[in-house]
Amino acid sequence: MLLAVPVFFACSLAASAADLSVTSDTLFQFLERDTPKGNDQQVAPIYDYLSVDYQDTENGGFSLHAYGWARADMAGSDYFSDDPDGELAYAYIQYAKPYSPWQIRLGRQHIFAGVTDDSVDGLSVVTGWRSLVSVSAFGGVPAAFDTDNGTNGDVLAGGRLAIGNEAVFLLGLSAQYLTDDSQEIDNKAGVDTTIALGNVGDIHGLSSYNYDSNRWQEHRYEAYVRMGPVVLKPLVHHFRYNDYFGERGQRDSVFGYLNGTDETLTLFGADGNWSPAGWVTMGLRYRRYAYRIRNDGANYYALLGRAVSDNDREIGFEAGRMDGATDETAYTLSRIYGHLPNPLGLDPKTVLTADFQWVRYDQPIFDQDHAYTGSMSAGRSFFHEMVLVKATGVYSRNPYYDQDVRMLITLRIVY
Amino acid sequence: MKATIIPAIAFAAVFALVALCRAGSTRENLPLRHPEEAPGRPMCTDCHNDYDSEAFRYSLFDHTLTFGDDHRFAARNNTPVCQMCHRPAFCADCHGIRTGLKPSLRDHGNVKRRTPHRGDYLTRHRIDGRIDPTTCFRCHGSPRSARQCAQCHR
Numbered sequence: 001m002l003l004a005v006p007v008f009f010a011c012s013l014a015a016s017a018a019d020l021s022v023t024s025d026t027l028f029q030f031l032e033r034d035t036p037k038g039n040d041q042q043v044a045p046i047y048d049y050l051s052v053d054y055q056d057t058e059n060g061g062f063s064l065h066a067y068g069w070a071r072a073d074m075a076g077s078d079y080f081s082d083d084p085d086g087e088l089a090y091a092y093i094q095y096a097k098p099y100s101p102w103q104i105r106l107g108r109q110h111i112f113a114g115v116t117d118d119s120v121d122g123l124s125v126v127t128g129w130r131s132l133v134s135v136s137a138f139g140g141v142p143a144a145f146d147t148d149n150g151t152n153g154d155v156l157a158g159g160r161l162a163i164g165n166e167a168v169f170l171l172g173l174s175a176q177y178l179t180d181d182s183q184e185i186d187n188k189a190g191v192d193t194t195i196a197l198g199n200v201g202d203i204h205g206l207s208s209y210n211y212d213s214n215r216w217q218e219h220r221y222e223a224y225v226r227m228g229p230v231v232l233k234p235l236v237h238h239f240r241y242n243d244y245f246g247e248r249g250q251r252d253s254v255f256g257y258l259n260g261t262d263e264t265l266t267l268f269g270a271d272g273n274w275s276p277a278g279w280v281t282m283g284l285r286y287r288r289y290a291y292r293i294r295n296d297g298a299n300y301y302a303l304l305g306r307a308v309s310d311n312d313r314e315i316g317f318e319a320g321r322m323d324g325a326t327d328e329t330a331y332t333l334s335r336i337y338g339h340l341p342n343p344l345g346l347d348p349k350t351v352l353t354a355d356f357q358w359v360r361y362d363q364p365i366f367d368q369d370h371a372y373t374g375s376m377s378a379g380r381s382f383f384h385e386m387v388l389v390k391a392t393g394v395y396s397r398n399p400y401y402d403q404d405v406r407m408l409i410t411l412r413i414v415y
Numbered sequence: 416m417k418a419t420i421i422p423a424i425a426f427a428a429v430f431a432l433v434a435l436c437r438a439g440s441t442r443e444n445l446p447l448r449h450p451e452e453a454p455g456r457p458m459c460t461d462c463h464n465d466y467d468s469e470a471f472r473y474s475l476f477d478h479t480l481t482f483g484d485d486h487r488f489a490a491r492n493n494t495p496v497c498q499m500c501h502r503p504a505f506c507a508d509c510h511g512i513r514t515g516l517k518p519s520l521r522d523h524g525n526v527k528r529r530t531p532h533r534g535d536y537l538t539r540h541r542i543d544g545r546i547d548p549t550t551c552f553r554c555h556g557s558p559r560s561a562r563q564c565a566q567c568h569r
Contacts, residue, residue, distance in 0.1 A: 023504070027516070047515055051504040057448040067504040069515045082566050087559075089511040090503060096495075098446040103495065110510055112491045117553070119512050144512045144557035162492070166472045172492065192492065194472060199464075202472050204488040218549075222488060224474045226460065231479055239549045248556060254564040255552050265549060273479045275458075283480035289546050298546045304480050308455065314527055322542060329542050335534070337526035355526045357534035361542075371535035377524030392523040398535040408523045 018056035018063065022415040025049040030407040036078045044075040060097035065090065090119070101128035111138050114160035114174020115190035115208045119143035122156070131165040145180045145251070153182030162192075166202075170194040178248070185247040187211050201225035210243040217243035231273040239265045264292040269300075280307045285320070296325030302333075314339040327363035334358050353377045361399075371398030388412040444471075449499040456482070456527075471496060483529025512559050 027047040035041045048070055055063035070086035073079065092107030103126040110119045113136045122140015137159035141151045160174035172192040178185055192206040205221035222235040241263040249255040269287035276282075283304035290297045302320035320333040335357040342348045358372045379390035394406040453459075456478035463473035475489035476496060490497050490506070497506065509518045509531065518530035532540075544551050555561045 021502075027521070029516075029520075049504075049515070049521070051502070053502055053504075055447075060447050065503050067507050071515060083563065084513070087511070087513045087515065089507040089514075096447065099444065110507070112494055114492070117491070117510075118557070142557075144559050146558050160492070167469060196472060201474060204475070206488070206491075222485070224472075224477075226474060226477075231477065233479075233481075233485065235485075237549075241548075244549060245552060245556075249552065251558050254561050254568045255548065255556060258548060265547060267547065271479070271481045271485065273481075281480055285481065306480065312455065316527070322546070324542065324546060329545055331539065331542060333539075339527050351524075353524050353526045355533075359535060359539060361538070365538055365541070371538055373534040375523070377526075379524055390524050394523075396535060399538050400535075408520065410523065 018054055018061075020415075021051075021053045023051045024413045024415075026411045026413075028407075028409040031405070033077070033079050036081065041077050041079070042075040043073060043077045043079045045071050045073050045080065047071045055094075058098070060100070061095065063094045063096070065092055065094060067091075101134065102126070108143055111156075111158075113138065113158070114172055114176075114192055114206070115188050116158050116160075116174065116176045118156060118176075118178075120156045128162075131167075132163065134160075134162045136160045142178060142180065149181050153179060155179045160192075164194075166194045166196065168196050180251065183247070184212060185251060188217065197223075197225075200227070210246055212247055213243045215240060215243045217246065229275045231275075232270060233272075234268075234270040236268040237266070239267075241265070262293060266290045279309065281305065296329070298322060298324040298329060312339070312341050330362035332360045332362075347380070349382070350378065350380045353379075359398075365399040368399040372396070373398070386414045445495055445499065447499070453500060481529070483531075510554070512557070513562070 025048070027049070029043075029045050029047070031043050032040045033043050035043070049067070050069070051065075051067040053063070053065050055065070066088075067090055068086065068088040071080065072085065088108055090108050090110060092105045092109045095104040096102065103124075105124045106122075108119065108121045109124060111117070111124060116138070119142070120138060120140040121143050122138060124136065124138035126134070126136040128134035139155070139157035141154050142156040145154060147154070156176070156178050158174065158176035160172050162170055162172040164170040170193060173189070174192065175189040177187050188208050188210050190206055190208040193204070195203045197203065201224040203221065203223045206218070207216060207220075208218040209215070210217040217240055219238040220235075221237075222233060225232040225234075241258045241261050245255050245259040247259075249259045267287060267289055269285070272284040274282045283302075285300065285302040285304065287300040288297065289299070300320060300322050302318055304316070304318045306314060306316035308314045315338045316336070318333070318335045322329070322331050322333070324330045335355070337355040338353065340352045341350070343350060343352050354374075354376050356372070356374045358370065360370045361368075363369075373394065373396040375392055375394040377390060377392035379388060381388045388410070390410040390412070392408045394404075394408070396404040396406070398404070458478065459473035459476045463469050463471075471493065473496075475493070476486075508514060508521055514521060517532045517536070518528075519533040522528060522530065540551070551564075555564050
């Protein structure tokens, strides 16, 4: 990284005019929580989310992208004592040209490639040759693992080779090698595919093979079918817990117990979208969860909808039912929201929004059988949208909090 | 496993040759930015519907009602398509090592965005996590991203 910064600036000086965009979101939050100091303590964290993009989007070439956040508690509470006060999400230099298969990145970045969905401090290269082959490769130090023992023996590397073209048929082969403190913890290979079904739709799938345990860990296949105003997305997923959670699951205390249960989860269902007119869309969702050992599958059903006007006004809703085998795993959910720019035609730079969600639990939790959360928000932009001020009040009543009031204020400045 | 993979590769090679004859390259068809702003949540196939000439299956990117939940295949292998409209920070609001605030609070007031953990998810995750823990693991499956979970799940 030390070398990368001067190289970037040298290259950028030689490049044609690029756009520098710096966005700072400063977010003030006020709430009350039980902390080590006592109950109902004032907590007032201030967050700053800063993103920097320096790129010539027309001609491409070298560009810089960075994003991270930091937090300080103005009330001085101990509420965040177990939680680090910041994170660098990504910071990388990229080389990419329009209409070119090449993309090279150096720095902290998130990798999506076949079986890999992880952050790395390192190098990634993507290229291809016409419609026949595309190749990606990456390597470096995994960014999402603790570095208490240094980074010696921490490696995340892998790549993907794809043959074919999505317009007809594509087969991808990918692999990942991950070690933490020299222990191999998440080594896997995978096959992904896209099969085009002419003008009707397509089928996509990914199967991942855990080559620490030498067994398949995940199969995930989905289809997309469009028939005029109707879009259907059937899916089937299958997971083997021992292999899916694997050694990686043992690295934290949350998921480790699932490796060793010999359980499998098969999930199938479909989403349907019907848009009879451009301004209105209705949707249906169904999911079936089935297990090999547990004898308590579950179903989820939902009805969704939204209506949008030409001037970006929108209302939407969702009504869902998670129907587990016992009352302990069953709830009913409903949500309605509204988005109203230019309220009453008074100010086109103002946006009002409202959101209400209600959940009923079949079995009470801490003697409460329901929860609701309501929020109202107002935002206004200034100076040609270079400044945005947004305030939201949230009121929630749920099994964990009798009455939870939260105030959020965001000041966005785009430089 | 070999018995499965060898025929699959042969099958793929035949189709790949057909693909080579039919279309230009994939990334070589993409600008860095979408030439026109696509307001709202676009259905890409409203315009990109000439399946014989398109190098991508833009149907994957149609922003349907549930696109916030099921854009995994679209984004995973074709991130440059996403980046024609979205800056990387847009993705990092949810996909990162740790996001600080849950996405619906980070982008409070944006009720149109189908962000995860909206409302009282503290209670609901007891049920969702029992029914499908693989969904939790996808984002909270590394030591640093699981730190928030570990405050209670010790």
